[in-house]
Amino acid sequence: MTALITAVIISALTAIDQIIKYFIYNDLRPIGSKVIIKGVLQLSYVENTGAMMGIMQGKTSFLALAAAVILVVLFALIITKKIKFGFIYCCIIMIVSGGLGNMADRIFRGFVIDYIEVLFVDFYVFNFADCLITVAAFLIVGYEIYDMIQDSKRKKEIKITND
Numbered sequence: 001m002t003a004l005i006t007a008v009i010i011s012a013l014t015a016i017d018q019i020i021k022y023f024i025y026n027d028l029r030p031i032g033s034k035v036i037i038k039g040v041l042q043l044s045y046v047e048n049t050g051a052m053m054g055i056m057q058g059k060t061s062f063l064a065l066a067a068a069v070i071l072v073v074l075f076a077l078i079i080t081k082k083i084k085f086g087f088i089y090c091c092i093i094m095i096v097s098g099g100l101g102n103m104a105d106r107i108f109r110g111f112v113i114d115y116i117e118v119l120f121v122d123f124y125v126f127n128f129a130d131c132l133i134t135v136a137a138f139l140i141v142g143y144e145i146y147d148m149i150q151d152s153k154r155k156k157e158i159k160i161t162n163d
Helices: 002-028 060-079 087-108 128-162
Strands: 033-037 041-048 112-118
Touching: 002 041, 002 087, 002 112, 002 128, 060 087, 087 112, 087 128, 112 128
Parallel strands: none
Antiparallel strands: 033 041, 041 112
């Protein structure tokens, strides 16, 4: 049952990404950008042939291959149940969904469609898939830091108890 739910969630998140990009491509590409909140947020059509934050421009084939390898590894971890259902599992689902969305762009378009532009800071244009990947990665790092702190506290308590 967990596998079915996982597949549905990954499919839904990937579909949401692709549906948004479909509308961005058809509606925003002709006009370039549209202000959503003046001075804060606008939608800007960008064809990104690189990775996040504009690195590795023009390396679409390499990036698609690298993403495919990472996605295969993550799928293998999910299928073999090396990652148990819980917080990290949910984060991995977000990473897989975002990776699939951007990989689909690279394979079928030759570039990733980026469109979210934050105006109050100098930052790169990004998309929903990037948000899924980035938020999940930060959550995993935060979780691991929290877990290390809790581990350290437990070890101190055990040491005090044993003394």
